[in-house]
Amino acid sequence: MDQVRIGIIMNGVTGRMGTRQHLDRSIVAIREQGGLALQDGRRLVLDPILVGRNPAKLEELARRYGIDRWTASLDDALANDDDAIYFDAQTTSMRAESVRKAIAAGKHVFCEKPTAVSLDEALELARLAREAGVKHGVVQDKLFLPGIRKLKRLVDGGFFGTMLSFRLNFGYWVFEGDWQHPNRPSWNYRSEDGGGLVLDMYPHWRYLIDNVVSPIKSVLCHSAIHIPKRWDEEGKAYDSTAEDAAYGLFELENGVTAQFTTSWATRPYRDEIGEWQLDGTHGSAVAGLRECRAQARANTPMPVWNPDIPNPIDFRAGWLEVPDNEQFENAFRAQWEMFLRHVVEDAPFDWDLMEGAKGVQLAELALRSSRERRWIDVPELVVEPA
Template identity: 55%
Template sequence: MSTKTIGIIMNGVTGRMGYRQHLVRSIVALRDEGGVLLSDGSRVAIEPLLVGRDEERLRRIADRHGIDLVSTDLDAALADDRWSIYFDAQITSARVAAITRAIAAGKHVYTEKPTAESHADALDLARRADDAGIVNGVVHDKLYLPGLVRLRELIASGFFGRILSVRGEFGYWVFEGDWRHAQRPSWNYRAEDGGGIVVDMFPHWNYVIEHLFGRIEAVYTRAVTHIPSRVDESGVRYDATADDAAYAIIEVEGGVIVQLNSSWDVRVDRGELVEFQVDGTLGSAVVGLFGAKIQPRDGTPTPTWNPDLPDAHDYAADWLAVPTVPPGTEPVNGFRAQWEEFIRDVLAGRPHAYDFASGARGLLLAERALESSGTGRRLALVGGEGA
């Protein structure tokens, strides 16, 4: 039986990500299983408090999932010692003010990314959190997906030898909204509303690269708006002012070169919506979020270039599919897995691996990438304050 309960303030669960991934698939699922399992075999029970601006919407969600408490008064919730953790899934523009108040109230803080609208503000939050001595964490969900977990294991095993390069392809076609509805909200394509594929995806790419291959040293990026006009949810045409594709060359400590294409204007011809090919002296791998295949050194074919004759070799057959999870088991939801780790870290009073400083570095990459695109220059990320 649970001997302890930990209270969590959840701000922003009326949004899609906050509701589906964090509330339903993580906190409610853990609560219904009796809480978070600890190393000694006991469990800590979870009690959420839903906070937001619309009490009626909060109450509907709470009633749907058997949650007792909702509030529109964040300050009152932060002043209550019953709640140990503050979680933020609001829009980015509201995040810094709320997290600053949570830190001042002595709460441990876990938040969606980006942590702020600028690297300077994100770095300030990291410093405030460190000065307050609170456990702080930023959602790094993609590191918990089966394909990237398998990639991390391959790296740790020495499978690649010396890693030379990484090629990443991410994206799909987002419809313009005229003859078929767009799959993403229109604000994503307006820079004045915080849209853009660089600010959306490069904080993800930073933590993926950083925790698999090493710290990023420099970036060159070309960010573009391929489709200049789209149609919004009301059927009104608008100017797309945000970048909808970005093409980057990223230099990583140790000499690894990462080529990374991100686009909402590409039709998919690959196994998954995102795939990374990692090439090393002893072997290569292609991984997505769920799949993985490898080609070791002694299984590498010997291609020859002859433009006068078609090449009948089946190169796809030279790759060996490898399991990403034990047979018969389902992959654990990455959001939930990180929630469990964060709660255990709070209870143990130890730092969380993916902290506010990591979140700030993600924003630094996004900012330098946009600056690089605007100036046409390769820009360093190391050696400066907060890098």
């Protein structure tokens, strides 16, 4: 069978997301199945080069995954005309500079969210990519979660009637780092290092709400630093300078009110670490990362307030599992495959740097809302020529 090779410069692969989701479950998984089958019958063979700061870690990763190429020099990697794609999963504050370089070198760009630490910078990247004529994409993995795919299926099928409200309860306990090892990187809790829950999570909520329910019109947010002191990877104490929880309200264009609680200082008492509930006149659904359960109007019980007796209604029993009806791939891999097809076959790909900038915009406005203690409208984004 004919093969076609594509070189992918992968920066930030020694990190949590880079190793687990992008290398292991996406690029390596596609390589292990012999590449990606293209429309014309050929196979796309992925040839990654790992880039990072620490040669020992890169060498170990490359050996573990049977990858031949690695380098500690991004400039050298970008200078190779045989590698067409630049991928970035570095810590957020490092992203813009490297993406700028990659675009200048004529590479197609795929990167993690948030695309930058400020809206101005995020828009600049979108503009540069557009002007350079390269293809570009931003990770929007939550759209490819099985639970969210099923929720979207219900929306598209008209299950909800008139949609009314959308609620998220998301988060878990991030250990402080003194007693047990911290389960998220310490830079996440320092604003000077590009951390903060709003910049981290609101880009996800932007594309998720915009794409699944309706575009966001306005935001009201209250953010908090619940845990003021943490310990880093070396066991050194530091002050938290970035929020670890945010309580957000969003008004959507179709009139739906969304209410999202996102927290690294909570302990879930629910089936999954995040659960979205969408209520409508004709039905409601609760989606997690994998599962989705729905209750139609006709199955809705009529509770009575009576704390004097044990609750007589088994509320959970009145919900039905939404079946998979298809096979769901890992959310990151699914988007990688689409981006690769976009580059090689010119297949459509909607989640570009402009969509990424919208996520940074929402984060910026939410933080401003929290500081100024007021609702803020979300203006339409345009890319101005330089």
